Amino acid sequence: MARRLDGKVAIVTGSSRGIGRAIALEFAREGAKVCVNYARSEDKARQVVEEIKSLGGEALMIRADVSKLDDVKQLVKSVIDRFGRIDILVNNAAIMLRGDFLETEDEEFYRILDRMWEVNVKGVVYCCKEVAKYMIRNRYGKIINIASNAGIGTAFPGTTPYAMTKAAVIILTRRLAFELGPYGINVNAIAPGMVLTDMATPEGIELARKRSVLGRVGKPEDIARLAVFLASDDSSYLTGQVIVADGGRIDYLTHSL
Amino acid sequence: MSCRLNGKVALVTGSSRGIGRSIAIMFAREGCKVCVNYVGSEDKARAVVEEIAANGGEAIMVKADVSRPDEVRRLVETVVNTFGTIDILVNNAAVMYYGSIMDMRDEELDRMWEVNVKGVIYCCREAARYMIEKRYGKIVNVVSTAAIGTASHGTTLYALTKAAVIILTRRLAFELGPYGINVNAIAPSFVPTDMFLQGKTKEEVEAILEKRKETVSLKRIATPEDIAKVAVFLASDESSYITGQVIVIDGGRIDYLTHSL
Numbered sequence: 303m304a305r306r307l308d309g310k311v312a313i314v315t316g317s318s319r320g321i322g323r324a325i326a327l328e329f330a331r332e333g334a335k336v337c338v339n340y341a342r343s344e345d346k347a348r349q350v351v352e353e354i355k356s357l358g359g360e361a362l363m364i365r366a367d368v369s370k371l372d373d374v375k376q377l378v379k380s381v382i383d384r385f386g387r388i389d390i391l392v393n394n395a396a397i398m399l400r401g402d403f404l405e406t407e408d409e410e411f412y413r414i415l416d417r418m419w420e421v422n423v424k425g426v427v428y429c430c431k432e433v434a435k436y437m438i439r440n441r442y443g444k445i446i447n448i449a450s451n452a453g454i455g456t457a458f459p460g461t462t463p464y465a466m467t468k469a470a471v472i473i474l475t476r477r478l479a480f481e482l483g484p485y486g487i488n489v490n491a492i493a494p495g496m497v498l499t500d501m502a503t504p505e506g507i508e509l510a511r512k513r514s515v516l517g518r519v520g521k522p523e524d525i526a527r528l529a530v531f532l533a534s535d536d537s538s539y540l541t542g543q544v545i546v547a548d549g550g551r552i553d554y555l556t557h558s559l
Numbered sequence: 560m561s562c563r564l565n566g567k568v569a570l571v572t573g574s575s576r577g578i579g580r581s582i583a584i585m586f587a588r589e590g591c592k593v594c595v596n597y598v599g600s601e602d603k604a605r606a607v608v609e610e611i612a613a614n615g616g617e618a619i620m621v622k623a624d625v626s627r628p629d630e631v632r633r634l635v636e637t638v639v640n641t642f643g644t645i646d647i648l649v650n651n652a653a654v655m656y657y658g659s660i661m662d663m664r665d666e667e668l669d670r671m672w673e674v675n676v677k678g679v680i681y682c683c684r685e686a687a688r689y690m691i692e693k694r695y696g697k698i699v700n701v702v703s704t705a706a707i708g709t710a711s712h713g714t715t716l717y718a719l720t721k722a723a724v725i726i727l728t729r730r731l732a733f734e735l736g737p738y739g740i741n742v743n744a745i746a747p748s749f750v751p752t753d754m755f756l757q758g759k760t761k762e763e764v765e766a767i768l769e770k771r772k773e774t775v776s777l778k779r780i781a782t783p784e785d786i787a788k789v790a791v792f793l794a795s796d797e798s799s800y801i802t803g804q805v806i807v808i809d810g811g812r813i814d815y816l817t818h819s820l
Contacts, residue, residue, distance in 0.1 A: 406761075479811045483776025515736025516802060524800035531792045539785035541776055541811040550736045550802035558819030 308533040311385040313337040313377070315368050317427060318347035320499035321448065324522030325392055325529045326350055330359035332530055333392065335343030337381045338363045341395070358501050368395045368425030378432040387440060390533045391433045393426040393471075394448045398501050400460040406439030415463045422467035426474060430489075434482060443487035445478065446536050450524075451495045451548045455555040458509070468493075472544050479542030488541040490532050495548025515550035528557045562590025562797045568642040570594040570635065572625050573652030575604035577752035578701060581783035582649055582790045583607055587616030589791055594638045595620045596652065596707065605761060615781040617642075625652045626670075627677030635685040647794045648686040650679040650724070652700040655754075657713045668716050675720035679727060683742075687735060696740035700728050701786075701794045704748040704809045708816040721746075725805050732803030743793045748809030750781045776811025 307329055318328040318340035326336045327350065336354060338361055347363045354361040362512035364380050366373035381388055399414035406414075419558025426447055452461045453468030475491040480490055496502060496510030497520040510519050528547050531537055564586055575597035583593045584607065590734055593611060597604035604620040604704050611618040619641055623634035631659075638645050653675045656667035679700060690696025705714045706721030725744060732742040749771055753758040756764060789808050792798055 480776050480813060483811045486777070488777070494613050515733050516739070516741075516800070517737060520799075520800045526795040528801065531797060534794060536639075536788040538788075539777070539781050539808050539810050540789065540806070542808055544799070545806060546804050547798075547800045549800050550732045552578065 308333035310334045310389040314389035314392040315339045318343040320494040321522045321525045322394040324526035329524035335360040341367045374428040388436050390444045392446045396422045401463045416465045423470045437487050438485045441486040445489040445532045447475050447491040448492045449493045449494045457553040474506040476542045491544040493546045513553045565590035569647035569648040571649040572596045575600040578783045578786050579651040581787040585787040587611040588684050592617045592642045598624045626673040626679045628651040631681040645689050647697045649699045655717045671720045678721045690740050691738045694739040698742040700724050700748045702744045704746050712816045726773045729803045746807045747786045755770045773781040774814045
């Protein structure tokens, strides 16, 4: 059977659970060797690796906090040492700290903003920079950034600081596509809407369901299948794009075209 | 072999050549029954049907001008009568007249409006009747990066018709979403198809392609297959949570016109 990622090597950051976990599993099912990265949930990461192995796949788990450059360097080095190269990088690791522009105490608001900046933005920059060195050498690579439809502008409460970090990832995607394109590297982003993970609250899920034209919220697999498409050569002429997967939300904020 | 469109039925308008042809052939390879629609190129449509049959697929060819509502109705009815249903509609048929806004003739503008915009509306309406009934459907509109605003001369009015299809895509996703129908668009950039190659020498073609490559981040020119592969994704259930989106397939063009976010 021709699998769509046969023989490829992928790093999926933050893949011990949620969307990252689904991506790691789907990639392995499509024949990729996967590095399951985690920061804290060691047991969950191990379960993902075991599940991949039980499918007959190959996986490696590595602990690294993407907001620490040294950790990222070590992560990338471990993958190279083990698999010899990196074809696919999925920047999925992120944190979502709720913060309301008016309600949240100033000190707390700035603390969460800074923390999300470290993980959601600089973490992505670190991973891209370290991995791109190897991809450039191979004249091949697929970088997939997990952004969010919040970064495009949904009328969703309590997520403005988070949305800011995801908007930064969106422009990073577009600019890196330009910088890395000549080396045969595709850089795209996925902007999921509400997805059923342990990050989601029951109220958030219900709100998002009501505001989607398909009348449902996403499953991690919905996003994983899109990630497979972007990691595969089915999308080889796509770069610099942000693909929204949100079931057709009807609550976007006003914007010029 | 796992076929990503197994047992599905698709109508691909304008599929006797170019991007449409490539979509029809790739859909068939993924296990889909395909209606190859054409308006002028009967021989080429037949060649597509034969190629699909040779690969072990199933296809029919139906002549219909998408700008005529009665022909579209008959087209869709033929698909449903032959294959029992319609799951996927790819609105690919379009015409392009090249020229500045100052010297384009009214007939050319009207023809683009009739085919590129009203043709898509007619096809969506006729196909959606069946899709609504079965609470399932995938509509993929083929638009163009021109409509998003590339700095290319001679295609302003063509771009206008494609921009209309972009907003149609988004609004139809809203109208048809509750019935389980996904509506998305793909926006290819420059793809050298027969139409482009016609009447040019090999050297002329090479020179144009070289120049084009400079405006593309990936430094290469698209093939019809690059576009068809994305159409497969949008026609499959892999994209079931995606609706109302326009996916640009342009290798990362660097020559878009200024725009607000």
